[in-house]
Amino acid sequence: MKMKEQQFEMIKQQLKRLTSTDCFYKRKLGGIDVDAIQSQEDFEKLPFTWKGDLRDAYPLGLMAVPEEEIVRIHSSSGTTGTPVIIPYTRQDVDDWAEMFARCYKTAGITNKDRIHITPGYGLWTAGIGFQNGAEKLGAMVIPMGPGNTEKQLRMMMDMESTVLCATSSYALLLAEEIARRGIGDKIKLRKGVIGSERWGDKMRKRISTELGIQLYDIYGLTEVYGPGIGISCDYECGMHIWDDFIYFEIVDPKTGEVLPDGEVGELVITTLRKQGAPLIRYRTHDLTRIITGDCPCGDAHPRIDTIMGRTDDMVKVKGVNIFPSQIEEMLAGVNGASSEYQFTIDHLQGKDVCTLAVEVEKGTDNADMERAIRTAFKSKIGITVNVKPVGMGELPRSEKKSKRVFDNRY
Ligand code: ZN
Secondary structure, X not given: OOOOHHHHHHHHHHHHXXXXXXXXXXXXXXXXXXXXXXXXXXXXXXXXXXXXXXHHOOOOOOOOOOHHHEEEEEEEOOOOOOOEEEEEEHHHXXXXXXXXXXXXXXXXXXXXXXXXXXXXXXOOOHHHHHHHXXXXXXXXXXXXXXOOHHXXXXXXXXOOOOEEEEOHHHHHHHHHHHHHHOOHHHOXXXXXXXXXXXXXXXXXXXHHHHHOOXXXXXXXXXXXXXXXXXXXXXXXXXXXXXXXXXXXXXXXXXXXXXXXXXXXXXXXXXXXXXXXXXXXXXXXXXXXXXXXXXXXXXXXXXXXXXXXXXXXXXXXXXXXXXXXXXXXXXXXXXXXXXEEEEEEEEEEOOEEEEEEEEEEOOOOOHHHHHXXXXXXXXXXXXXXXXXXXXXXXXXXXXXXXXXXXXEOOO
């Protein structure tokens, strides 16, 4: 994707500021000549910023303005070790709310809506992001936070909430609970804004059918404001990204090379206006691709595909990049196959050998299943694998996201 003139100017301005104040980027970019950056290609030679760099700056090392300009911090939890602390200025907080309000508008939500917010409040960016955006829009906020299903449903009925903001798993839980209690007719929801987890089409359909609402995927990460830097529209063909606030690239996760539009790779983000903790070429580890062409909704903001997984989950076999969401999608199209699988790659006698173990429904014929899955894998993903059908519940489960891809080659 071509960098816009305006984006280039904003990046240059930001680089100038960052290299002339004593801050994280002055040290990181030490010695680069900002005036020598004349083109997108020059910009693409700048070093990446990694989550580890941010962690090393703990607690306030990322702060790029004098402390009196900082009005708030947020923190990304991180599964291991030291968290990352992101300081925000007044303008950062306003910009984030502005972007979030734009997300709501893209989803057809207005100041007449009553927005029921279930993501958590606190150090992380979820609840408060949903709230500030909704207030900017002028809608009525019902700031629930997570948990206490009894109270959630009560408020949802009494306050006649029209928009549900939730993670996909909590939305599903609420949908099932509403169905179980038979209170569907007392629920006035019309839209759902779903964030922060990867979720399959099956789950989306279940939530949307149970609640009778249209769902929108909201995207964001704490390091870059929080949720709200992009959202899907009515046409459900990727997420529009607010490219007047952030610049994004898709790179090969292994080589770091910028990929042609349409190819799946890692999303890399540069903030254009952020003051408290700006980021240059930040590796998100999220896998997606640029969707080319115009969106039928008429919104000209560029689009990325729904997040397909994390770069750590991607493996390259026989020159083909394989990631979990592809396997899930392929299995969803095979009758009798469940969504539970394990994909293993071994290096045997000089060759990469792939094995896909899949839980299949009772009563299906193993030989038929094996053939059907192998054919689907070959046609959808492009390589030949050994298929091992197993009974339901035979593959290991864990409370957390189960690990499904095992690369034994190295
Ligand atoms: Zn659109």
